[in-house]
Amino acid sequence: MENSSFPKCQKCKIGDLVPLSDFGGQGADVHYKAWVCTNPECSFNIKIRNGDIYVNEPISTRTLPVIPRPRV
Numbered sequence: 001m002e003n004s005s006f007p008k009c010q011k012c013k014i015g016d017l018v019p020l021s022d023f024g025g026q027g028a029d030v031h032y033k034a035w036v037c038t039n040p041e042c043s044f045n046i047k048i049r050n051g052d053i054y055v056n057e058p059i060s061t062r063t064l065p066v067i068p069r070p071r072v
């Protein structure tokens with residue numbers, strides 16, 4: 001029995017596509033919202049948002065939250 005039951009990435013044929021879950025706007029879990037290739041050289045991804053499917057959107061590495069400084 002194979003341990004990896006994830007589908008192979010069809011772009012690089014090296015990585016696996018793993019499902020990512022997210023939280024919805026109402027706090028409900030959104031399971032398998034996005035699938036991302038585990039190969040960092042590839043980073044192929046497919047995701048669904050509001051019923052629309054987005055394929056291979058660029059992954060932003062600059063999504064760190066900007067915390068506003070409180071005024072003293």
Ligand SMILES: [Zn+2]
Pocket residue numbers: 009010011012013014015037038039042043044
């Ligand atoms: Zn890939």
